[in-house]
Amino acid sequence: MTNDTAVKKWGIYAHIPYCVKKCTYCDFSSAAVRNDTRVEMADYAAALRAEILREVPPLRTRWGDAATVYIGGGTPTALPPAFLTDILENLRKTAGNPIECTVEANPGTVDEAYLTQIKAAGANRLSLGVQSFDDRLLRAIGRIHTAEEARAAFHAARAAGFTNVSLDLMYGLPTQTLGDLKRSVEEALALAPEHISVYGLIVEEGTPMAAAEAAGKLALPSEDAAEEMYDWLTEALPACGYHRYEISNFARPGFESRHNLGYWRNVPYLGVGAAAHGYVDGVRWRNEADTRAYIRGIREGCSVRTPEDAVRTRENAMEEYAFLALRTAEGIDAVDFARTFDAALEDIYGAVIEKYIIEGLLCRTSTHIALTPAGMKVGNEIFAAFLH
The missing domain is CATH 1.10.10.920 (Arc Repressor Mutant, subunit A)
Known part of the structure; x- marks a missing residue:
């Protein structure tokens, strides 16, 4: 069990609950940006800053600098750059200089200028949600970017100084074939990222994709075809120098995600932001998921946590x-x-x-x-x- 003397490292997860557009398969705690969202974004960034200032220093006093920071979502880069850089700078001031500071990004939301700003604010690892380099498949799952924009975002990351970039890919997408997947992986490998995550599509209840499936309008690959894609991926990526260190994750040696490995190795982490999960002193909790209720709770100085286990x-x-x-x-x-x-x-x-x-x-x-x-x-x- 976690205690003060046993802890040698810890992490911080910060959740950004905004997206430019909600993907058809997504059941994460996030919402598409509306016309009135910029005001809410400012309030959210202020609340997140307040929670960081309240919760991080006591843990740093106990355990020293945080080893990792991960800003996920949603789409963190749906925030205006001033808001995201403010969050990053506050995390760096309160948590020290983490070895790894990851920001998730949608290729359709970033350019070199944006990425240069967040790099200067402390981010040193970028996770790009590419999913596919096939424009037809990207449209089918509701992504806002094209394959060319994904390539451009990767090159922008390099130009901004990121030397640790991860690409997310998916398999088992509607109408996707093994040939489609091979072409996307070839495109990814041509960019030579340090890390590749591959996820099989799961049709989650309550999503537009689930509704399409229920209506008989979703042409998913067969189980055998999806398994063939999985088998090919798990052989092809290691053969190209990306060793498999976790079920869905492949990396060049030394570029494994330290933060995500912390989850699997029972390392404590502080969750901040609406719907963020945390794990400290053997207790797991989830923050208030409703964004406005979260903002209100932080403003009033209240706890926004709900324990996940009544009795552990x-x-x-x-x-x-x-x-x-x-x-x-x-x-x-x-x-x-x-x-x-x-x-x-x-x-x-x-x-x-x-x-x-x-x-x-x-x-x-x-x-x-x-x-x-x-x-x-x-x-x-x-x-x-x-x-x-």
Whole structure:
């Protein structure tokens, strides 16, 4: 469990709940920019600044400088640059100089001038939500950018001084073929980013895409076709120098996302902003999701947090530790598990581990238990087996 003496690093996640346009597949806590949103954006930036000033210094006093900062959304770069640079500067002043400071960006919202400003304000890693280099597919999922704008955004990032850039890609999109995916990956590789994330499309309840599927108007690839895309990706990217360090993430050596690895390794992190999640002192919470209610709560000096677990037991903590660690290629560190819970991993999960080793879905080293490549394809099934 987390305590003051055990913490060697911590992170901060800041949520920006605005987008230029909501994508058809998205169920994240975000909303499209309206005519009256700029005033709300100013109020939101002020509230976020106030929450940062209230919450970050006490943790820095306890644990030292934050190791990582991640600004996600939504689309952080839907904010005017003055607002985003103010948030970045306040994070740097209060949290120290994090080793890694990531900003998510939509290629249709940035240019060299914008990126130069956020780089100067402290961002040193950029995550570009490209999704595809096929304009037909981009239109089908409601993205606001084109393939050419994605390429331009990447080159703008390089010109602005970013030496750590990640590209997001998706597979299993409506009407997408393996050939379509291969062409997008080839385009991505030609840019030579440091990191590539690949996500299979999930049609989430309540989204426009789910409504289209219910109406019989969504031509998704078959399960076999989507699996073929997955298999090709997990072979092609490592062959091109991007090692798979987490189920959906590939990186050149040394460019793994430190912040996201912190999630899987049970590292505490402060969540600030509307709908942000946090995890400090073994407690997980979610901030108020309604943007205006969040602004009002911060203005009034109130807590905007709701704990996610009414009662958190030692058993819950062990389960969470295990299935989060299994998302990484490294897997569960048996030594750290024993140190954290004063119990041997095999004593708690020995039967489950043996079952999946026999089935070829888990493997054991001298220090870790990890998913095999076959296990990563059915990760959710194995995660569930670690829940008592």
